[in-house]
Amino acid sequence: MVLLQVEKLEVVYHQVLTAVQGVSLAVRQGQIVALLGTNGAGKTTTLRAVSGFIGLDDARVTAGRILYRGEDIHGLPPHAVARRGVVLVPERDKVFESLTVLENLEVARRCPHQEARRLYDLVFTFFPQLAAVRHRQAGYLSGGERQMLAIASALLCRPQLLLVDELSLGLAPRLVQALMAQLQAIRRELDLTVLLVEQNAAAALAVADYGYVMENGRVVLDGEPSRLRAHPDIREFYLGHGEQQTRRSYRDVKQYRRRRRWYG
Amino acid sequence: MAYASGYFKTSYGAELALVETRLQWAALAALGLGLGLFPLLASPFALDLANQVLLAVIGAVALMLLTGYAGQISLGHAGLLAAGAFTTGILAEEAGAPFWLTVPASGAVGAVLGLVFGLPSLRLKGLYLAVSTLALHFIVAFLGSEYETRHGFSTGILLDSPRLGPVVLDDARLWYGLLLAVAAAVFLFSRNLLRTRTGRAWIALRDRDVVAAALGIPVAAAKLSAFVVSSVLTALAGCLFAYYRGFVSIEAFSLFTTIEYVAMLIIGGLGSLLGAVLGAVFVVTFPYLIDLAVDLLPVPARLSTYVFAVKYAAFGLIMLLFLLLEPEGLLGIWRRVRDYFVLWPFRYRPLAGRS
Amino acid sequence: MQLVVNTLVLAATYALIACGYVLVYRVSRVLNLAHGELMMLGGYLLLTTASLFAGRPLLAVAVALLLSLGLGLLVYVVLMRHFTGESVLAAVLVTIALGILLRGLAILLWTAQLQYPLVALGWQNPALSLGGGAVISAAGLLTLAAVAVVYGGLLLFLRYTPWGIRMRAAGENPLLAAQRGVALPQVLALAWGLATLSGGLAGMLLACDSGIDGTAVIVGLKAFPVALVGGLDSLSGALVGALLVAAAEVLAIAYLDPLVSDVVPFFVLLAMLLLRPWGLFGRREAFERV
Numbered sequence A: 001m002v003l004l005q006v007e008k009l010e011v012v013y014h015q016v017l018t019a020v021q022g023v024s025l026a027v028r029q030g031q032i033v034a035l036l037g038t039n040g041a042g043k044t045t046t047l048r049a050v051s052g053f054i055g056l057d058d059a060r061v062t063a064g065r066i067l068y069r070g071e072d073i074h075g076l077p078p079h080a081v082a083r084r085g086v087v088l089v090p091e092r093d094k095v096f097e098s099l100t101v102l103e104n105l106e107v108a109r110r111c112p113h114q115e116a117r118r119l120y121d122l123v124f125t126f127f128p129q130l131a132a133v134r135h136r137q138a139g140y141l142s143g144g145e146r147q148m149l150a151i152a153s154a155l156l157c158r159p160q161l162l163l164v165d166e167l168s169l170g171l172a173p174r175l176v177q178a179l180m181a182q183l184q185a186i187r188r189e190l191d192l193t194v195l196l197v198e199q200n201a202a203a204a205l206a207v208a209d210y211g212y213v214m215e216n217g218r219v220v221l222d223g224e225p226s227r228l229r230a231h232p233d234i235r236e237f238y239l240g241h242g243e244q245q246t247r248r249s250y251r252d253v254k255q256y257r258r259r260r261r262w263y264g
Numbered sequence B: 001m002a003y004a005s006g007y008f009k010t011s012y013g014a015e016l017a018l019v020e021t022r023l024q025w026a027a028l029a030a031l032g033l034g035l036g037l038f039p040l041l042a043s044p045f046a047l048d049l050a051n052q053v054l055l056a057v058i059g060a061v062a063l064m065l066l067t068g069y070a071g072q073i074s075l076g077h078a079g080l081l082a083a084g085a086f087t088t089g090i091l092a093e094e095a096g097a098p099f100w101l102t103v104p105a106s107g108a109v110g111a112v113l114g115l116v117f118g119l120p121s122l123r124l125k126g127l128y129l130a131v132s133t134l135a136l137h138f139i140v141a142f143l144g145s146e147y148e149t150r151h152g153f154s155t156g157i158l159l160d161s162p163r164l165g166p167v168v169l170d171d172a173r174l175w176y177g178l179l180l181a182v183a184a185a186v187f188l189f190s191r192n193l194l195r196t197r198t199g200r201a202w203i204a205l206r207d208r209d210v211v212a213a214a215l216g217i218p219v220a221a222a223k224l225s226a227f228v229v230s231s232v233l234t235a236l237a238g239c240l241f242a243y244y245r246g247f248v249s250i251e252a253f254s255l256f257t258t259i260e261y262v263a264m265l266i267i268g269g270l271g272s273l274l275g276a277v278l279g280a281v282f283v284v285t286f287p288y289l290i291d292l293a294v295d296l297l298p299v300p301a302r303l304s305t306y307v308f309a310v311k312y313a314a315f316g317l318i319m320l321l322f323l324l325l326e327p328e329g330l331l332g333i334w335r336r337v338r339d340y341f342v343l344w345p346f347r348y349r350p351l352a353g354r355s
Numbered sequence C: 001m002q003l004v005v006n007t008l009v010l011a012a013t014y015a016l017i018a019c020g021y022v023l024v025y026r027v028s029r030v031l032n033l034a035h036g037e038l039m040m041l042g043g044y045l046l047l048t049t050a051s052l053f054a055g056r057p058l059l060a061v062a063v064a065l066l067l068s069l070g071l072g073l074l075v076y077v078v079l080m081r082h083f084t085g086e087s088v089l090a091a092v093l094v095t096i097a098l099g100i101l102l103r104g105l106a107i108l109l110w111t112a113q114l115q116y117p118l119v120a121l122g123w124q125n126p127a128l129s130l131g132g133g134a135v136i137s138a139a140g141l142l143t144l145a146a147v148a149v150v151y152g153g154l155l156l157f158l159r160y161t162p163w164g165i166r167m168r169a170a171g172e173n174p175l176l177a178a179q180r181g182v183a184l185p186q187v188l189a190l191a192w193g194l195a196t197l198s199g200g201l202a203g204m205l206l207a208c209d210s211g212i213d214g215t216a217v218i219v220g221l222k223a224f225p226v227a228l229v230g231g232l233d234s235l236s237g238a239l240v241g242a243l244l245v246a247a248a249e250v251l252a253i254a255y256l257d258p259l260v261s262d263v264v265p266f267f268v269l270l271a272m273l274l275l276r277p278w279g280l281f282g283r284r285e286a287f288e289r290v
Helices: A043-051 A078-083 A101-108 A113-126 A128-132 A143-156 A173-190 A201-207 A225-230 A232-237 A256-263 B012-016 B022-041 B044-069 B077-095 B099-122 B126-150 B172-193 B197-207 B209-214 B219-245 B255-268 B273-296 B301-305 B307-325 B329-343 C002-028 C035-052 C057-078 C088-110 C117-121 C138-160 C162-172 C174-179 C184-210 C216-230 C235-255 C258-262 C264-275 C284-288
Strands: A002-013 A017-028 A032-036 A059-068 A086-089 A161-165 A193-198 A210-215 A218-223 C127-131 C134-137
Touching: A002 A043, A002 A193, A017 A032, A017 A043, A017 A059, A017 A193, A017 A210, A017 A218, A032 A043, A032 A173, A032 A201, A043 A059, A043 A078, A043 A086, A043 A161, A043 A193, A078 A086, A078 C174, A086 A143, A101 A143, A101 C162, A113 A128, A113 A143, A113 A173, A128 A143, A143 A161, A143 A173, A173 A193, A173 A201, A193 A201, A201 A225, A210 A225, A218 A225, A225 A232, B022 B044, B022 B172, B044 B077, B044 B172, B044 B197, B044 B219, B044 B255, B044 B273, B077 B099, B077 B126, B077 B219, B077 B255, B099 B126, B099 B219, B099 C264, B126 B255, B126 C088, B126 C216, B126 C258, B126 C264, B172 B219, B172 B273, B197 B209, B197 B219, B209 B219, B255 B273, B255 B307, B255 B329, B255 C088, B273 B307, B273 B329, B301 B307, B307 C088, C002 C035, C002 C134, C002 C138, C002 C162, C002 C184, C002 C216, C002 C235, C035 C057, C035 C088, C035 C117, C035 C184, C035 C216, C057 C117, C057 C184, C117 C184, C127 C138, C134 C138, C138 C162, C138 C184, C138 C235, C162 C174, C162 C184, C174 C184, C184 C216, C216 C235, C216 C264, C235 C258, C235 C264, C258 C264
Parallel strands: A032 A193, A032 A210, A086 A161, A161 A193
Antiparallel strands: A002 A017, A002 A059, A210 A218, C127 C134
């Protein structure tokens, strides 16, 4: 079943700049879907549109629909989106620094105590490090602990669809691997669906069931991870396995657009 | 958007020109003619109103430079006006100083106070800066009232009409001429200042101070210069205000006066000298409109006994409405109307979607 | 001795008003310059309910408090809701404009004369002797008690209740709070309601002690240096700031000149802004973000 369906989404910033130009995505129940692309490809904008934060930077959805379980959730206030089970783990400022770890979790809780206790236990079994620092202010946590806390507090919202923005940002590669594995385990345990927005294509494709690649506000490729990994452009521009050992960007290649179209 | 077809800028000089097209020259000439003929036709009441507007224009342009262009929020404007007025009053009263001495003295006091008001801005931003200028306002007001009570002017200081050479400025028409000249000079000075390095530094400062610093703009000097220039102009306005009224009292420079000036910027449109002028016209004439409305409409007796309260409430309401509905102020309305006619019969529609 | 009592009572009044500034600032980063007017309206509301429910003073007080709470909610829903995320200047100007509007309306509704709600309530305000020659008015004593109750309640509320934690979270990072399912409009409305409630309570006590007219606004304005001195985002800071400012003011009246009293808070404020602009107990990071 398709949980989240984005149809021909268009987002315009400041009434002039079209950041997302007709993006369509589908996230099926139980999958981990990766949305890949470099800076400025429109990934985060797409994610913001889904989580209801689009109005903040003078951005507007000018066309398209965002359907969650068949309901158009565009235009709902962010907290209403979160309460429907679409929960974001943001890229930056992902914890309340002046609150303790427990209070951070408490902010997100909106279920009765018994249910909450079960969730707390679950979170602390997944992230035992957090249990040790539960009374510490979140501002004093390390980057990895913050990311864990961010995921943990998102889980307290009892999400069905977890949107994760740049899980790997600023973290050591080993930690990224561990967190990705953790995410897979959580997904299985809670029957979650995950939309993973990443620049780190290798890490994301390792856990994903399906992937989309965005460039300049458009989806240019999509497919199973194995198929994406095998694609020469992905190998060269996103995974860094180019035949000539040069680190080029896709923007440097004239033929690129044409090749891509044949492929699609 | 271009407002004349076939008009292209072909030299750097054209880029800098203040008046660009013949139509603008014509409009300017018409405006000058209208302003010149006004005192010959207007009633004494209208002339007094016009003089008040011109005084407010000077003050509003000064505040616009500081808040609208340099981005430094000040809630101490009335304090600076009071400083200019009191310098004039004290000098004239104690030393019998003539007009040509009190005016530069007020300017000098304004410059010093501008430095004092500006010093907190080196450390504070936004809200905190506004609050510090507010505190300074109260302190200046306190010093003023202290002077009044200590020296036995508890009702205020009386001033004689100033002499300019052989002319005694005691006629509303003469005042109109003087104030119009000063206001025009201040407007032109500000307009030119904004095209210089200093003016551009202020605008950069307003938009993003960190980037301005990175671009090599001496942020501290630019902030202080904004405060000093604005304060000098404000103190001059205060000095002229004192002479025009013939009377100096701290009562005239309450927090409400500051708010009126800030309201001029908001209602006129922040970040534009023309906006400051429009705002000054609106805010000064507004209470008289209320008077008129109370006189004409059948209102309950309580409203007419407390007309000042009606003015208060209406002023607050109009400010709220502008903030809520038209953040670009009168200037925004003017621009939309102009664009409508320039583009007619087509319409300019920005890229916008649902919601 | 009398000086100490005076300081305490004045500090209590300031603290009660200042916590409204702090609450609103902490949650929405807006300095509410209409707080003085909202406080004054609290006093006037008591005046009206006292004559409406003549003979049942407790009911009158309760209804006035409820109306105060409602007033705060109303201000948020009608007005401030539209300025979430707008610039600091715009939001502060809105509160200034609101203040002017309310001041005008208050005079139109209740006239400009000094009035005493105590008379309508049928209560007395006796001066109680504390020994050592010091006296305290009953209303002053009540103010001290009110501060203890309000601050104790608020600190517990913010520390331990879900709504309090949500309020703190929303104050620190409204975006993240919304993503965690916190309904910002409700939290903000609650903050405005509580701020106006405590301010209204201060206004009522002030009105009982010394009557109410338009000058009550000045007391409200003098209380905002208190909030800044303590640190705009710190409740306990407001208590200390209130003591500091009140002590300075009482000493200045006693030893310098009664006329100085109106500017002393602003002198203290300026000194604080120059030395430690984020206040005694404020967080430096919160200040840098402005």
